[in-house]
Amino acid sequence: xxxxxxxxxRDLSTNDENKESPAPGEAEPIEVTAAEDLMREHGILRRAxxxxxxxxxxxxxxxxxxxxxxxxxxxxxxxxxxxxxxxKKLEETFIFPAVKKAPGAAAGYVDILLAxxxxxxxxxxxxxxxxxxxxxxxxxxxxxxxxxxSFVRMYEHHxxxxxxxxxxxxxxxxxxxxxxxxxxxxxxIEHQQFGEDGFEAALRRMEEIEESLGLxxxxxxxxxxxxxx
Ligand SMILES: [Fe+2]
Ligand SMILES: [Fe+2]
Numbered sequence: 001x002x003x004x005x006x007x008x009x010r011d012l013s014t015n016d017e018n019k020e021s022p023a024p025g026e027a028e029p030i031e032v033t034a035a036e037d038l039m040r041e042h043g044i045l046r047r048a049x050x051x052x053x054x055x056x057x058x059x060x061x062x063x064x065x066x067x068x069x070x071x072x073x074x075x076x077x078x079x080x081x082x083x084x085x086x087x088k089k090l091e092e093t094f095i096f097p098a099v100k101k102a103p104g105a106a107a108g109y110v111d112i113l114l115a116x117x118x119x120x121x122x123x124x125x126x127x128x129x130x131x132x133x134x135x136x137x138x139x140x141x142x143x144x145x146x147x148x149x150s151f152v153r154m155y156e157h158h159x160x161x162x163x164x165x166x167x168x169x170x171x172x173x174x175x176x177x178x179x180x181x182x183x184x185x186x187x188x189i190e191h192q193q194f195g196e197d198g199f200e201a202a203l204r205r206m207e208e209i210e211e212s213l214g215l216x217x218x219x220x221x222x223x224x225x226x227x228x229x
Contacts, residue, residue, distance in 0.1 A: 034183040035167045037190075038095070040199060041086045042159045047206045048074050048082070049152045054215055056148040063141045066213075072131035073209050075124050081202045083124060085193050087117045090186060091162070098173045099166055106169030109161055116158050123151045 032040070051074045058065045092114070100110045130136065130144055174182060190198045210216040 032183070032187075034179055034186050035171055037183065037186050037199075038086070038090060038167055039163055041081070041090075041202075042163060044199065044202045044206055045078065045082045045086070045155065045159065047210070048078050049155055051206075051209055051213065051215065052148040053152050054213065056145040056152075059136070059141050059145045059148075063136050063138065066136070068131040068133055068136060070209060070212055071127060073205070075127035075131065077202060077205050077209070079121075079124050079128070081198065083117070083121055085190070085198060087120075089189050089193060092117070094182065094185075095166065095170045099169050102169050102173040104169055106165050109166055113158060113162065113166070116154055120151065120155060120158075123147055 051070075055066045055071060055074075096110045096114065099106045101107070126147060127144075130140060136144060171179060194201055207216065
């Protein structure tokens with residue numbers, strides 16, 4: 001398959017967002033620990049999964065209600081922020097090697113998590129390729145909806161295990177003093193990768209995508225009351 005290059009998050013940033021120190025009267029940036037950093041990155045990825053989930057439902061109801069370029073933007077964010085940064089630069093470089101050697105149940109998850117990263121990238125490649133068209137072909141609607149749903153199912157479980165088992169095991173393996181240094185290291189990698197605050201850029205990108213699909217009102221997801229018993 002021919003590889004296409006996709007715009008990186010840094011392409012969306014504006015110069016005045018590259019500034020290092022806050023303007024007078026502006027709040028200082030709040031320190032984020034390494035584990036908190038990883039977990040809030042999952043928050044961005046979960047918002048992308050919500051877009052995938054809603055897109056799968058809408059595709060089946062009315063394929064024209066899901067503009068392919070919105071799917072492309074979401075898949076591109078997942079690639080740049082999720083796969084190339086969060087997975088490759090942080091988890092596969094620092095977290096998994098340390099957890100693999102640590103005692104306890106977490107080590108047993110590492111090979112599965114790695115295999116899921118690989119499968120996720122295959123699905124992202126498929127999404128990026130299918131969303132190049134102006135319109136999703138009618139015979140692609142159901143396979144696309146299924147691919148979106150299976151990706152959401154896999155990644156929700158994946159991130160939940162990382163948050164509750166793998167990251168705590170990594171924190172325990174690395175230990176107190178080293179954790180602060182890791183937090184700074186992660187920050188440095190984020191700057192190298194995105195040239196600014198990657199989290200903020202990804203958050204803005206996600207908000208734009210949600211807005212364009214009419215998904216930005218949290219209240220629309222409030223569940224109806226349960227049946228009366
Ligand atoms: Fe992961
Ligand atoms: Fe993760």
